[in-house]
Amino acid sequence: MYALTLSPALYEQITDHCAASPQQEACGLLAGRGQRVERVLPITNVAANPATAYHMDEAELARVLPLLAQAGQDVLAVYHSHPDGSTRPSRIDIASWAFPDAAMMIVSPHTRRASAWRVQNEDVTPVEIMLGAQASPAVHPPSTFARAAIILSALLGGLAVLLIALALLPPAPPIP
Numbered sequence: 379m380y381a382l383t384l385s386p387a388l389y390e391q392i393t394d395h396c397a398a399s400p401q402q403e404a405c406g407l408l409a410g411r412g413q414r415v416e417r418v419l420p421i422t423n424v425a426a427n428p429a430t431a432y433h434m435d436e437a438e439l440a441r442v443l444p445l446l447a448q449a450g451q452d453v454l455a456v457y458h459s460h461p462d463g464s465t466r467p468s469r470i471d472i473a474s475w476a477f478p479d480a481a482m483m484i485v486s487p488h489t490r491r492a493s494a495w496r497v498q499n500e501d502v503t504p505v506e507i508m509l510g511a512q513a514s515p516a517v518h519p520p521s522t523f524a525r526a527a528i529i530l531s532a533l534l535g536g537l538a539v540l541l542i543a544l545a546l547l548p549p550a551p552p553i554p
């Protein structure tokens with residue numbers, strides 16, 4: 379089963395983008411690793427009639443795709459909104475789909491609901507959207523090695539203070 383995992387904050391970023399122009403289709407990329415979305419990249423819709431279609435600005439894509447490759451991220455999904463509120467792919471969406479390895483996410487700009495689909499050779503299957511917490515940096519107690527390093531640096535710090543104190547002592551009086 380293919381699924382997309384993203385944080386509520388990223389999901390909100392997508393629905394905010396779509397809700398900002400409820401009468402026009404908004405579009406963009408979801409990039410990340412595996413099934414986890416790490417980044418939302420809104421792309422300008424340059425379709426002649428953005429009320430009923432979307433066409434991602436190719437100049438923007440050409441600028442953004444190498445940055446994703448550099449970051450080791452893949453395009454996991456392409457999202458767009460439907461001003462009519464439907465979150466199912468239209469016949470044109472399916473026929474013109476150019477990302478067989480990515481999911482198609484469709485957002486209602488009014489209800490802020492979204493659904494995702496896998497479209498391969500005009501075969502459409504649902505993709506689960508899982509809202510997970512943002513991956514937080516793991517907090518571990520310091521390892522033995524880290525503890526040893528902390529103790530050592532404290533000792534070295536003490537030694538440095540001692541050496542500085544010695545250096546600051548007035549020179550010993552010459553022995554007659």
Ligand SMILES: [Zn+2]
Binds near residue numbers: 459460467468471484
């Ligand atoms: Zn559509």
